[in-house]
Amino acid sequence: MAALLHYYAHPGQRFSQVNSAMWRAAQTVEAITSVDLYRDYPRHIIDVGHEQRLIADHDAVLLQFPLFWYSSPSLLKEWIDLVFADGFAYGEGGDKLRGKRMMLAVTASASQQAYSPEGYQHYPLRTFLTPFEQTARLSMMRFGAPYVMFEALKAAPGAHAAGFARLLTAIRDDHFDWDRAEQAEILTHDTLPLTEKA
Amino acid sequence: MTTDFLLLAFILLGAGAVAVPIATRLGLGSVLGYLIAGIVISPILAALHVDVVAIQHFAEFGVVMMLFLVGLELQPRTLWEMRGRLLGLGGLQVLGTTAIVTAAAIALGQPWTVALAIGLVLSLSSTAIVLQTLNEKGLMRSDGGQASFSVLLFQDIAVIPMLALIPLLAMPELAQEAASHVADTEEHDAGLSLVAGLPGWQAALVTIAAIASVVAGGIYLTRPVFRYIAMANLRELFVATALLFIVGIALLMSLVGLSPALGTFIAGVVLANSEYRHELESDINPFRGLLLGLFFMTVGAGINFVLLSENPFSIIGMTLGLMVIKATVLMALAWIFRLRGADKWLFSLGLAQAGEFGFVLLSFTVANFVMPEAVADRLSLIVALSMLLTPLLFILFERVILPRFDGKNAREADEIDSKGQIIVAGIGRFGGVVNRMLLAAGYETTVLDYSASQLETLRAFDVRVFYGDATRADLLEAAGIAEARMLVIAIDQREATTELVRHVTSTYPHVYVIARAMDRHHVYELWAAGCRDIIRDTFDSSVRAGRSAYEALGIHPYEAERLARIYVDDDRHLLREMADLYDPEVPTHLNEPYVKRARELSAERMEAMAKGGGAFRDRAHSAWLRPSEQDRAATEERQD
Numbered sequence: 025m026a027a028l029l030h031y032y033a034h035p036g037q038r039f040s041q042v043n044s045a046m047w048r049a050a051q052t053v054e055a056i057t058s059v060d061l062y063r064d065y066p067r068h069i070i071d072v073g074h075e076q077r078l079i080a081d082h083d084a085v086l087l088q089f090p091l092f093w094y095s096s097p098s099l100l101k102e103w104i105d106l107v108f109a110d111g112f113a114y115g116e117g118g119d120k121l122r123g124k125r126m127m128l129a130v131t132a133s134a135s136q137q138a139y140s141p142e143g144y145q146h147y148p149l150r151t152f153l154t155p156f157e158q159t160a161r162l163s164m165m166r167f168g169a170p171y172v173m174f175e176a177l178k179a180a181p182g183a184h185a186a187g188f189a190r191l192l193t194a195i196r197d198d199h200f201d202w203d204r205a206e207q208a209e210i211l212t213h214d215t216l217p218l219t220e221k222a
Numbered sequence: 223m224t225t226d227f228l229l230l231a232f233i234l235l236g237a238g239a240v241a242v243p244i245a246t247r248l249g250l251g252s253v254l255g256y257l258i259a260g261i262v263i264s265p266i267l268a269a270l271h272v273d274v275v276a277i278q279h280f281a282e283f284g285v286v287m288m289l290f291l292v293g294l295e296l297q298p299r300t301l302w303e304m305r306g307r308l309l310g311l312g313g314l315q316v317l318g319t320t321a322i323v324t325a326a327a328i329a330l331g332q333p334w335t336v337a338l339a340i341g342l343v344l345s346l347s348s349t350a351i352v353l354q355t356l357n358e359k360g361l362m363r364s365d366g367g368q369a370s371f372s373v374l375l376f377q378d379i380a381v382i383p384m385l386a387l388i389p390l391l392a393m394p395e396l397a398q399e400a401a402s403h404v405a406d407t408e409e410h411d412a413g414l415s416l417v418a419g420l421p422g423w424q425a426a427l428v429t430i431a432a433i434a435s436v437v438a439g440g441i442y443l444t445r446p447v448f449r450y451i452a453m454a455n456l457r458e459l460f461v462a463t464a465l466l467f468i469v470g471i472a473l474l475m476s477l478v479g480l481s482p483a484l485g486t487f488i489a490g491v492v493l494a495n496s497e498y499r500h501e502l503e504s505d506i507n508p509f510r511g512l513l514l515g516l517f518f519m520t521v522g523a524g525i526n527f528v529l530l531s532e533n534p535f536s537i538i539g540m541t542l543g544l545m546v547i548k549a550t551v552l553m554a555l556a557w558i559f560r561l562r563g564a565d566k567w568l569f570s571l572g573l574a575q576a577g578e579f580g581f582v583l584l585s586f587t588v589a590n591f592v593m594p595e596a597v598a599d600r601l602s603l604i605v606a607l608s609m610l611l612t613p614l615l616f617i618l619f620e621r622v623i624l625p626r627f628d629g630k631n632a633r634e635a636d637e638i639d640s641k642g643q644i645i646v647a648g649i650g651r652f653g654g655v656v657n658r659m660l661l662a663a664g665y666e667t668t669v670l671d672y673s674a675s676q677l678e679t680l681r682a683f684d685v686r687v688f689y690g691d692a693t694r695a696d697l698l699e700a701a702g703i704a705e706a707r708m709l710v711i712a713i714d715q716r717e718a719t720t721e722l723v724r725h726v727t728s729t730y731p732h733v734y735v736i737a738r739a740m741d742r743h744h745v746y747e748l749w750a751a752g753c754r755d756i757i758r759d760t761f762d763s764s765v766r767a768g769r770s771a772y773e774a775l776g777i778h779p780y781e782a783e784r785l786a787r788i789y790v791d792d793d794r795h796l797l798r799e800m801a802d803l804y805d806p807e808v809p810t811h812l813n814e815p816y817v818k819r820a821r822e823l824s825a826e827r828m829e830a831m832a833k834g835g836g837a838f839r840d841r842a843h844s845a846w847l848r849p850s851e852q853d854r855a856a857t858e859e860r861q862d
Contacts, residue, residue: 035780037778037781038778038781062779062780063779063780064779066780066782066783
């Protein structure tokens with residue numbers, strides 16, 4: 025059993041299809057910790073001590089958010105800025121995250137083809153996520169490939185949400201193959217790297 | 223008798239009312255105005271056989287009050303911080319000037335005792351003229367102004383040992399000469415003494431006990447007494463008590479043969495930290511002003527023009543000589559204490575006159591047989607003339623010297639000004655929070671409240687509060703509104719708040735005003751009165767309650783937060799728009815543009831409600847994501 029900490033950051037949940045479905049699916053997974061950041065900090069004032077204790081008590085951190093202008097919603101950035109502090113995540117004595125895992129679950133409105141040198145987004149999706157990857161690296165965390173859904177405003181969310189629940193369960197039960205996840209470019213509901221037992 | 227008194231009062235008040243505004247407008251300062259008024263009315267007073275000296279003795283009580291007020295301004299800590307300049311500059315000024323003037327007087331043929339008395343009398347400068355002028359011209363906070371204040375303060379304190387020293391200089395022949403015809407008056411004085419006839423050590427004990435009782439009374443007795451009086455909530459009663467307090471101290475000091483000014487000065491310092499400080503200051507200040515004005519008028523009226531016309535050259539020569547000596551000593555001190563540029567000149571020229579304490583000391587020297595009356599009369603004339611010349615020196619400084627230094631002074635003064643204080647009016651639940659927040663962030667505040675019981679409670683929790691009604695202009699003045707940076711008005715009375723805003727924004731436009739409004743219409747009133755930072759006292763808590771309701775209804779907390787913010791924005795916008803149309807002179811329902819716009823807005827709102835929230839909802843809905851087709855369909859469904 026791995027202690028999994030699931031963060032959800034979405035300021036406009038009223039309009040969310042896929043992310044809401046993912047959040048609802050996550051609620052069905054028992055024995056993981058799920059946090060709705062915008063619910064806990066509607067006024068953007070983050071309890072840094074509480075958040076750091078929470079991360080310290082878990083083995084893996086999964087950040088779920090829609091991609092806004094090639095980055096996360098602003099509260100999640102604020103959360104990283106404050107929680108991944110000197111002396112906690114990096115710097116002198118900053119080894120509190122060593123050996124833990126980080127993973128992203130993002131939704132993007134453009135198609136996968138758009139995220140390529142020929143597409144109108146010009147770069148592969150992973151390029152835009154390098155700040156998170158390097159944040160994990162500097163904090164001595166292992167970074168798995170992101171769990172992605174493209175064209176999130178058009179497609180039906182059912183399969184992706186169900187896959188998300190399977191992903192969370194697998195991580196919780198140590199049936200998730202982190203080595204393969206680190207090798208992959210992106211993960212989708214039908215390419216989850218699960219071990220035999222799952 | 224009554225007619226005589228009324229006539230005299232009419233003449234004195236009338237002369238002041240006519241002369242002072244003219245003098246002030248000409249930039250000569252109020253003191254010179256009073257002096258000139260006195261000179262002008264002196265023939266009338268002489269014709270009416272008015273005893274000017276008797277009035278002057280009565281008016282000298284203004285000096286006693288002034289020292290009380292000087293003491294009130296002077297917290298023991300401030301006194302301690304100033305000690306270097308106070309003792310160095312002040313001490314050397316008094317010693318140096320006394321020595322040179324004494325030597326000059328001996329050279330002019332006076333016996334050494336008289337010469338020393340002359341030196342002491344003339345070493346003092348005029349606190350009233352200099353402080354008044356520095357304040358009027360905004361030079362108080364410059365380095366030169368601060369140095370001047372240190373010297374004046376030292377002089378005010380130095381008067382006390384001088385009063386003790388001067389009787390020792392008494393000339394036996396003068397005393398004997400006077401003894402015969404003064405005997406009966408002396409009996410009157412002696413009848414009211416606690417120390418007469420006591421052996422030296424007992425007299426000393428009684429004297430020390432009297433001072434100790436002033437200090438102890440100031441520390442332990444004033445608070446319960448003033449609190450008891452404040453409970454009655456009658457302003458005149460408080461004024462009467464404050465006067466009683468000062469008169470009582472002056473009386474006690476006179477009884478033990480000490481200067482009443484010393485007693486009230488000590489009482490002032492003791493009360494400098496008291497919560498009743500500003501109230502006392504504003505209550506005593508008008509009396510001090512009136513009495514000092516009267517005092518200056520009697521000085522002017524007492525100028526002996528016969529004496530001046532008899533030997534004009536020697537008197538005027540000695541006056542100028544005195545001022546040159548004083549200015550030279552000050553210049554040397556300014557050099558030693560590294561005053562620079564224009565400050566050096568301000569300090570030297572500003573303090574080059576003899577002062578009002580000179581008159582007090584002169585009458586004291588004559589009464590103690592230290593100096594023949596003829597000499598004292600001449601000195602009085604010199605003191606008065608030097609005071610008359612002082613405003614001219616200030617004008618010289620302002621017009622000729624200051625421009626040469628390229629306005630350097632003014633800029634330095636501004637920097638110091640920027641750390642002005644914050645006044646919080648009213649320390650109930652509203653003002654209390656504001657005050658605690660300011661203190662928590664390391665700002666210093668002056669808190670005013672007129673509830674004596676509230677005061678007592680807060681003092682118990684170490685909150686520094688001053689007793690007094692902040693809506694009174696004089697109290698606000700005493701609390702330092704003229705130098706303040708910000709005023710927070712958190713009092714309960716609606717009308718009084720508006721009046722206070724109007725007064726402060728028009729009289730002290732540099733003070734930032736934050737006012738508490740009771741409701742929407744009060745906001746308009748405050749806006750019209752000139753306040754630009756208005757806080758409705760229950761609005762923010764109501765919005766939070768509304769937000770809690772949203773959350774409890776299942777709206778996501780972040781959504782609830784956004785809705786609340788949009789509501790606040792909309793409401794503020796509305797308020798701002800209506801505030802411009804509001805006219806305090808016209809009742810709202812007769813104000814046509816106001817009524818028209820209010821109707822329009824109300825109609826807009828009704829229409830929006832009918833469409834399910836209208837603009838409010840549209841703004842709330844424009845979020846980070848473009849709504850999908852399904853979202854739009856779902857929203858429309860909900861609205862139908």
